[in-house]
Amino acid sequence: MSLADAAAPPPLPTVPATRAGRALSFAARHWWLTLSLLCLVLWTPGVLTLPPLDRDESRFAQSSKQMLETLNFIDIRFGHVPRYKKPAGIYWLQSATTAIAGMGDKTHIWTYRLPSLLGGILAVLLCFWTARAFAIPEVSWLAAALMATSLLLTAESTIATTDAVQLACVMGAIGVLLRVYLAARDANRPQPTTTTVLLGWVALAAGTLVKGPLVLGICAVTIVALIAWDREWRWLKGLKPLYGVPLTLALVAPWAIAISLESHGAFYQQSLGQDFAAKLAGGQESHGAWPGYYLLLVTFTFWPAILFIAPGCGAALRRMGDAPTRFLLAWAGASWLLFELVPTKLPHYVLPAYPALAMLAAHWMLTPRDDAERPWQPILFVLAAVQFALGVVTFAMAPALAPIYVGSGLTWWLIALGAVGAIFGLTALILYLRRSVLLAGAFAVLAILVFYPTITVGAAPRLTELWVSPDAAALIARHTVQGDPPPILAGYTEPSLVFLLGTETRLTDGAGAADNGAFQGGLALIEDAERPAFLARLAELEADAVPVDEMRGLNYSRGKKVHLTLYRVTATHDVTVPPAE
Structure with a gap:
């Protein structure tokens, strides 16, 4: 590519004078409403119907529940153990939504998911706002819609973790950064107001x-x-760091100091010295992977937008002299490279790079085709079609097939819904290959609107072997009598079961379960691997335990079958000292 070619004016996006184009313009005029409704329709079924998931979601939710129980909003704990991996922000949000929406009940997981739902919606709206710094409303709406329908953001917005809220913060900060950069590159652009710039610093805080x-x-x-x-840095003055840095510190410092005093410095030792450093040094908790991991996953994690990502990125290489394109490429490229080089990898880590790719794809979707397309464009065009087709096949078949292996068996209406989604997906693919890109996008959205609720509302409840914790909690509830102490768990101690049973649930091994049972009596749920030690220790203590029920399932966190036996243990007067925690 020559320098003259790179600096050539980019083709301008245009909205076709078709029914699809008019519908897009209508949606873009009412962007906050149409995008919010799209998010709610797609995400709410999963928020309301999925049981608590292991392990991160249930750890976050349980720690937030304990904040409400103790009214200690500084310290973060899971049971009696400090949870010093993430700051307190997400726990505050989850505690607040549960206090408001839970009506006094702290065991409904959906109340802890509301910050993710609202954070995801805010991230999508801020994606539109960010794109409006350089793009027409229709391009901005398409970019936001591609983000809203992406499988990764959809998943993160339906579970009680940090990533959807974090993306909203990224979009708030990066949107301001983009405006400052563009104003410095073009004297005709207005400088962002001081209020706007400071809001970017608030997003950073x-x-x-x-x-x-x-x-x-x-x-x-x-x-x-x-x-x-660019070989230029003076544009950074537009960020007003003399005001922004003190503001950020003022917002972050109170809790940062409070948790340091509360934990005697242990929070920073564990969160930065152990958790964060371990992720940079090696594959933490068996989550290591080679560079290229995210490129392999993007076919599914950015579906259905993947249909437009490769051509959009390829077309952007012809516009590198264009300041907005340069910013988007720097944002996506640098952050993606960062995540690929970090040894610890999880699918959601790369989510902050997705909005930049969505904006490049949206620009391509409304840019007139011309003869200047490079030889690689047809290759990228076909590559995107293949990636999209793989997603169609996977999402059409998975909801029907998964219950056969880990659930209630074949369900014909799931097959029918998968077929409907596949029809929409294949229609999108055909339209795409015929260069009806805008219509292809519409049918791709229809496909995910069928596929994702089919997975969360239709297939997930029928994966009966996976939902060990809800079944175990129901099992314990059936056999609990008035006056029983908190239950004891040995072997199967997943966070979701602790969340469902309560903070005082005792987590231990087989021998510890016998000690606790002999001291307090009550119910003990023992996994097979811990049963010999449990029974042997009971015999030593001359305590009685009667099996009252059992269940089987699949612990998906470990990928292992589990057999759990519920015992009623009779306390013995010979054990008068409570076992150590």
Whole structure:
């Protein structure tokens, strides 16, 4: 590519004078309403119907529940153990929504998911706002819709973790950064107001309180990439750091100091010195992978937008002299490279790079085709079609087949819904291959609107072997009598079961379960691997335990079948000292 070609004016997006184009313009005029409704229709079924998931979601929810129980909003604990991995921001949000929406009941998981739902919606709306810094409303709406329907954001917005809220913080900060950059590159653009710039710093502070330095890291690598590319740094003065840095510190410092005093420095030792450093040094908790991991997963995690991502990125290479394109490439490229180089990898880590790709794809969807397309464009065009087709096949078949192996068996109406989604998906593919890109996008959205609720509402409840914790909680509830102490768990101690049973649930091994049971009596749920030690210790203590029920399932966190036996243990007067925690 020559420098003259790179600096050529980019083709301008245009909205076709068709029914689809008019519908898009209508949606873009009412963007906040149409995008919010799209998110709610797609995400709410999963929020309301999925049981508590292991392990991160239930750990977050249980720790938030304990904040409400203790009214200690500084310290973070799971049971009696400190949980010093993430700052307190997400726990505050989950505690607040549960206090407001739970009506006094702290055991409904959906109330802890509301921050993710609202954070995801805010992230989508901020994606529109960010794109409006350089794009027409229709391009901005398409970019936001591609994000809203992406499988990864859809999943993160339906579970009680940090990533949807974190993405909203990223979008708030990066949207301001983009506006400052574009104003410096074009004298005709107005400078962002001081209020707008300071709101970007507020987003950075909020992101720090939700997930530590990640928002700062995304902004930093984007800035470094732009400075290296442009050989220019003075535009950073537009960020007003003399005001922004003190504001950010003022918002973050109170809790940062309080948790340091509360934990005697243990929070920073564990969160930064152990958790964060371990992720940078190696594959933490068996989550290591080679570079390229996210490129392999993007076919599914960014479906259905994947149909437009490769062509959109390829077309962007012809517009690198265009300041908005340069910013988006720096944002997506630098952050993606960062996540690929970090040894610890999980699918959701790369989510903050997705909005930049969505904006590039949306620009391509409304850009007139011309003869200047490079030879690689047809290859990328076909690659995207293949990636999309793989997603159609996977999402059509998985809801019908999964219950056969780990659930209630074949369900014909799930097959029918999968077929409907596949018809929409294949229609999108055919339209795409015929270059009816906008209509292809509409049918791709219809496909995910069928597929995702089919998975969350239709297939998930029928994966009966996976829902060990809800079944175990129901089993214990059936056999609990008035006056029983908190139940004892040995072997199967997943966080979801603790969330369902309560904070005082005792987690131990087989021998410890016998000690606790002999002291307090009550119910003990023992997994087969711990049963010999449990029975042997009971015999030593001359305590009685009667099996009252049993159940089987699949512990998906470990990928192992489990057989659980519920015992009623009779307390013995010979054990008068409670066992150690």
